[in-house]
Amino acid sequence: MHTGLKITAFAAGLAATFGTAYGVGQGVGPVGEDPAPARHESHPEASPQPEGGGAVPGGLQLSEGGYTLDLRTPTVTARDRSDLRFVIRDGDGRAVTAFQREHDKELHLIVASRDLTTYRHLHPTRATDDTWTTPVDLPRAGGYRVFADFTPAGQGARNLTLGADLAASGPYAPRPLPAPKDTAEVDGYRVRLDGELRPGASNELKLTVSRDGRPVTDLQPYLGAYGHLVALRSGDLAYLHVHPNGEPGDGNTEPGPGVSFTASAPSGGTYRLFLDFKHDGEVRTAAFTVRAGQAAPEPEAPHEQEPAHGH
Incomplete structure (x- = not known):
C-alpha cells in the first residue's frame, strides 16, 4: 500500500462488474446459491476497457499483472458465521507463497455489499497449503464484493487489488445509499x-x-x-x-x-x-x-x- 491513491483512471464496463446476486434490482426475493465460476479461465472482470486507454481502477478485475484471486467460497448464508476461503494464484495457476508485509499484514481483505451499507475489513490467515481463510458473518442477503489488497514478494513488485463477487443467500431487500453528510x-x-x-x-x-x-x-x-x-x-x-x-x-x-x-x-x-x-x-x-x-x-x-x- 502507498501513501496517497493507488488508483488513477476511470474505467468503463460497469455492467461487467455487477454481481449476479445484485441483479435482482429493486425487487425483493431470495438470493440462492450460484455455481462457482470456472477457475483460471477468461472472465469478464479480467479485461474491462478503460476510457481513454488509462489504467483500470483497483478491485474491478479478477486477474491483473499475472495474478488471480481464486475465491473458493463464492456463496455464504446471510447471518450465519462462515469461513471465507481463497487463494492468490500466479500466471501458471500456482498458489503464491510469498508476499510483502505492508502495515503489519501480508494481505488485507475488504468485503462490501453492493449497496455499500455493509463493510468488513478483515485479516485472513494463510495455511500451509497457501489457502487464505477468515471467518465472516454477513448480516443481510444479497451481492457482495471481495477485495484482496496485497503486494507479491520480489523486487519491483507492485501493489494489487483484485476483486471477486460473493453472494449471501437468503431473503433479499436492497437498501438505499445513505445521503451525503459530513x-x-x-x-x-x-x-x-x-x-x-x-x-x-x-x-x-x-x-x-x-x-x-x-x-x-x-x-x-x-x-x-x-x-x-x-x-x-x-x-x-x-x-x-x-x-x-x-x-x-x-x-x-x-x-x-x-x-x-x-x-x-x-x-x-x-x-x-x-x-x-x-x-x-x-x-x-x-x-x-x-x-x-x-x-x-x-x-x-x-x-x-x-x-x-x-x-
Missing part, C-alpha cells in the same frame, strides 16, 4: 469529514474524531497508522485505498484528533468512504457518502447506520 456517529464517537474528493486531482481529506464533545487526542496505532481509509465508487465498486499523511513515531504526526489523507477519485460520481480508527483498544469504522467534485455537505442530524465488524 459527520458520522459510531459507538458514541463523532467523526467529521473536511475536504473534497475530486476526480482526477489529488486533494486532502481530513477526518476529525471526538467523543462526548471533546477531541480524541490519544488515538492508537492500528496496523501501523492512526487511521485507514477505503473508498468505493457506487455502481461498480471501483476501489480506492489510501493511508494517512504521516505515521506514528515520525516526529510530526499527532495521535488525533485529526487524521489526514491525500486522495483522488478516478471519476465523478458517488462514493462511500470507510474510516477505520482505534481508541481504547477497539477498532471502529465511520462511514460517509460523498459525491466527487462537490463540496462537503452541510452538517445534518446523525442517523442510524449499521456498525462495522470484523477487525
